[in-house]
Amino acid sequence: MEQFLVVYIAVTAAALAVAYVLIRFGVQHGTRAASREHEMWMRDGSLDRAIDAHAARLVARQDADEYARRVAERERG
Missing domain, CATH: 1.20.5 (Single alpha-helices involved in coiled-coils or other helix-helix interfaces)
Structure with a gap:
């Protein structure tokens, strides 16, 4: 039973890490894109x-x- 618990915790931790990286990348990309658009709007x-x-x-x-x-x-x- 402990083997399944260790595997479950490892898989859950890996899934959370991947989700964190994807969300972090998405937010950074969206923020940069929005800043560029805002700068263009202000400039022209x-x-x-x-x-x-x-x-x-x-x-x-x-x-x-x-x-x-x-x-x-x-x-x-």
């Missing part, structure tokens, strides 16, 4: 354009919601 100004476009869509959606609310109130009253 596309981040500011994306933020401005998003803000414009939000304002347009809020205006449309407000208009629909006013029309609904006018129809009720």
